[in-house]
Amino acid sequence: MWSGPRNISTxxxxxxxxxxxxFVIDEPxxxxxxxxxxKKHPGADEVIATGKTDWRKVVAQLTGPIPSGKRIFFQKxxxxxxxxxxxxxxxxxxxxxxxxxxxxxxIVSYIKKQSHPTLEDLGxxxxxxxxxxxRAHRRVTPPVxxxxxxxxxxxxxxxxLCDAVGVEFCKPMLSWPPGLRETDGIWAKYWYGExxxxxxxxxxxxxxxxxxxxxxxxxxxxxxxYDRLYAYRLR
Numbered sequence: 001m002w003s004g005p006r007n008i009s010t011x012x013x014x015x016x017x018x019x020x021x022x023f024v025i026d027e028p029x030x031x032x033x034x035x036x037x038x039k040k041h042p043g044a045d046e047v048i049a050t051g052k053t054d055w056r057k058v059v060a061q062l063t064g065p066i067p068s069g070k071r072i073f074f075q076k077x078x079x080x081x082x083x084x085x086x087x088x089x090x091x092x093x094x095x096x097x098x099x100x101x102x103x104x105x106x107i108v109s110y111i112k113k114q115s116h117p118t119l120e121d122l123g124x125x126x127x128x129x130x131x132x133x134x135r136a137h138r139r140v141t142p143p144v145x146x147x148x149x150x151x152x153x154x155x156x157x158x159x160x161l162c163d164a165v166g167v168e169f170c171k172p173m174l175s176w177p178p179g180l181r182e183t184d185g186i187w188a189k190y191w192y193g194e195x196x197x198x199x200x201x202x203x204x205x206x207x208x209x210x211x212x213x214x215x216x217x218x219x220x221x222x223x224x225x226y227d228r229l230y231a232y233r234l235r
Contacts, residue, residue, distance in 0.1 A: 002077050002130050003099040004123030006109035008147045009076055010184075010195045011202075012099060015158065015173040016074035017183060023070040026185040028058050029081035036083055042190035050186050055083075059090045072167060079126040088133050095165050096134045098127060100229050101147040103222035108209040113191075117218070124222040131229055144233045151204035160234040175200040 003009035010026075017024040031051025034044045041047070052058045066073040075094070082088075103124060110117050119125060134142045143164035150157045154174055162169040178197050180188050188196070211219045 033081040079123040124225040128225040
């Protein structure tokens with residue numbers, strides 16, 4: 001599942017992890033991305049030291065046997081982690097789906113952590129590029145779900161998503177125990193404060209904040225990509 005930052009991707013990972021037939025992995029390209037870009041994210045040195053920094057080894061893990069004898073391998077991915085030098089051919093060996101969120105809401109949330117994001121930091125352009133690659137090479141339109149739709153009606157959207165990827169909907173996806181997980185990335189202590197206390201998808205709450213003036217052009221570019229994928233969303 002390809003998402004950008006400041007979405008509901010970790011809650012979505014919780015939903016899939018609560019299925020008895022599913023193993024989840026959390027942002028497997030993150031260590032590679034941090035080492036390659038030199039980005040100074042919280043705990044970056046620790047992430048690099050404990051993760052895989054060779055993208056080829058990450059791909060081998062993602063396309064190899066499913067851990068723990070499970071039937072489904074849910075891979076929570078950040079679109080901006082898939083840097084241009086990573087070969088895209090492996091995407092043909094997995095089922096790709098896309099989680100989108102309104103750019104204004106993403107930016108308003110993001111600047112609480114980092115005040116001057118670049119266009120590349122927000123992942124919308126990369127998400128569109130991956131979507132286009134999958135459409136062109138798999139000759140199918142991959143499933144797209146929107147964060148607001150999920151929060152407003154999680155049962156319906158999760159059921160539609162399960163149907164789209166060819167698995168049965170499972171009621172335990174709708175709620176889960178609070179707390180962190182062994183499968184959470186080592187960066188969870190910096191980023192997962194809200195989801196740590198969650199037990200389900202939180203109801204949708206509109207954000208009234210406005211995008212700061214210096215980020216308006218970035219928001220515009222992000223929205224072009226968002227609107228294109230939004231048109232394909234399951235609803």
